[in-house]
Amino acid sequence: MVTEVNLCGVSLKNPVVPASGTFGFGLEMAEVYDLNVLGGISLKGSTREARFGNECPRIAETPSGMLNSVGLQNPGIDVLVGEKVPALRERFDGAIIANVSGFSVEEYVHCTEKASACEGIDIVEVNVSCPNVHGGGLAFGTSAAAAAEVTAAVRKVCSKPLFVKLSPNVTDIAEIARACEGAGADGLTLINTILGMRIDIKSRKPVLANRMGGFSGKAVFPVAVRMVNQVRHAVSIPVMGCGGVSSAADVIEMMMAGATAVQVGAENLRNPYVCKEICEELPLLMNELKINDLNEIIGII
Amino acid sequence: MKQSKFIIRENTAVADHVYRLVLDGDTSEMKRGGQFVDLAIHGFFLRRPIAAQKWDSESMILFYKVVGNGTDVLSRMQAGESLDILTGLGNGFNASACKGKALVVCGGLGASPAFTLVKELLLCGHDVTVVLGFNKYDDMILADEYRLLGAEVHIATLDGSAGTKGFVTDVIASLENDFDYFYTCGPKVMMKAVCNSLDIPGEASLEERMGCGCGICYGCTCHTTKGAKRICADGPVFKKEEIIW
Known part of the structure; x- marks a missing residue:
């Protein structure tokens, strides 16, 4: 039985990857279970300078999901490549995916260059879609021209496989995907969170201090499957599917929709063991569904 | 941290909107007073972080207040029902x-x-x-x-x-x-x-609305004199001089 998949030359022992922002820097979980069951880990998003992020409350619950407005809290790209990645590399033999963000093309280039030069990093994932930050990623990820501009700029300084993580808050995801492919992306990750809002009707105030936040969790899974499938038909580069994945069945479904690897996000917050459980369950489900090789089902829809 | 099933022995109102929840299960990860546990409540996406009052090797007692739909559902749960709980969270008092x-x-x-x-x-x-x-x-x-x-x-x-x-x-x-x-x-x-x-x-x-409760989502971060700290994993207990009110 084959669970191994290949992302632009990087081999993953299985397609399961905790999504950026839902698994810290991996190290936080190294004491909880053996990380080596995972195909890869997408690390918490990094920016040029350290960021606190938004004020609390920055978590809100929704039916079958949640909103977050963490706002890219991170210690900065230098700490990521100098401390976090080397420490994780000692504990983890799977694919390490650095997720980088920026508030300008120059910042994206700066962070991508540092991540690309870091020995322990296998894939660079450029977040052009984080909806949390004022004047930040949103603008890049919601226009094909801006997404292509960032992609082309980071491509020049990136010698590693380059994935662009797309925002779902757009009219035509296929158009953005094609623009990123045309500008040199090796692959695409989608979807990031969907912009949402909740209001406390007793206090008559938004639940989140930041007013709005990114919607994720089981509830968004059908949106993610739809967008992955649209993108898979629009481009010929590999896709990492992400959004509402919470089980091995969801992984299979996402792969059928067109994903080569599958990221698990918000579900880690309700069940920190979920990625391990999915990795264990996947071969059993493959057996039941008579799938000998996961590569056979990628994009069959 | 440990994830395990606990069986409700007792779940009774002891004060205005406040319930005492007696649970039987594995408490081996509980080390210090002030630590908390994170309860999964059926029908709700996020867990509910609740501090433990006390425990012995095979049971623990939590006090919680009904403040919303999640704790309301919890308050209606009966003896004999089970709860999926993450135990041993947070630093606790020193x-x-x-x-x-x-x-x-x-x-x-x-x-x-x-x-x-x-x-x-x-x-x-x-x-x-x-x-x-x-x-x-x-x-x-x-x-x-x-x-x-x-x-x-x-x-x-x-x-x-x-x-x-x-x-x-x-x-x-x-x-x-x-x-x-x-x-x-x-x-x-x-x-x-x-x-x-x-x-x-x-x-x-300290207390804040939490996502994971175990340090991976950075949803409950606060400002301290020693920089940004996660209330769930770096706290919830902080020294007086670290806290920025």
Whole structure:
């Protein structure tokens, strides 16, 4: 039985990857279970300078999901490549995916260059879609021209496989995907969170201090499957599917929709063991569904 | 951290909207008073972080207040039903930081997480004075249990329906100021007033809306004098001098 998949030359022992922002820097979980069951880990998003992020409350619950407005809290790209990645590399033999963000093309280039030069990093994932930050990623990820501009700029300084993580808050995801492919992306990750809002009707105030936040969790899974499938038909580069994945069945479904690897996000917050459980369950489900090789089902829809 | 199933032995109202939940299960990850657990409640996406009052090797007791739909569903659960719980979360209070006479100041439900701390302090041979503040008599929890432990207990209620009428700080002002260390747990405004009114070292247990409860989502980060800290994993207990109110 084959669970191994290949992302632009990087081999993953299985397609399961905790999504950026839902698994810290991996190290936080190294004491909880053996990380080596995972195909890869997408690390918490990094920016040029350290960021606190938004004020609390920055978590809100929704039916079958949640909103977050963490706002890219991170210690900065230098700490990521100098401390976090080397420490994780000692504990983890799977694919390490650095997720980088920026508030300008120059910042994206700066962070991508540092991540690309870091020995322990296998894939660079450029977040052009984080909806949390004022004047930040949103603008890049919601226009094909801006997404292509960032992609082309980071491509020049990136010698590693380059994935662009797309925002779902757009009219035509296929158009953005094609623009990123045309500008040199090796692959695409989608979807990031969907912009949402909740209001406390007793206090008559938004639940989140930041007013709005990114919607994720089981509830968004059908949106993610739809967008992955649209993108898979629009481009010929590999896709990492992400959004509402919470089980091995969801992984299979996402792969059928067109994903080569599958990221698990918000579900880690309700069940920190979920990625391990999915990795264990996947071969059993493959057996039941008579799938000998996961590569056979990628994009069959 | 450990994920396991607990069976409800008892789930009863003990004060206004406040329930006492007795659970049977594996408590091996619970190490210090002030630590919390994270309960999965059927039908709700996120877990509910709740501090443990006390535990032995095979059971633990939590106090929680019904404040929304999740805790409302929890309050309707019956003995015999099971709960998926992450145990052993957070740092808890540092009982060994106290070298002499301890002052423990709790507000409302904050009386629960400080209980095991007080037990630990008394076991170490310290004199412990506990000040419990509530809005009214109907909110009062654990006062007798603290007395049974052997602590000196003072009560303050805002409406004067039990103990001293006023705030916990009013009670503290009336006590002989010979404490070496303090601990506080309760509403933020109360803990801020306690920290500001005492010139001795101490620690406070902070609270925030949490995502994961175990340090991976960075959803509950607060500002401290030592930089950004996750309340769930770096806290919830912080030293007085670290806290930025």
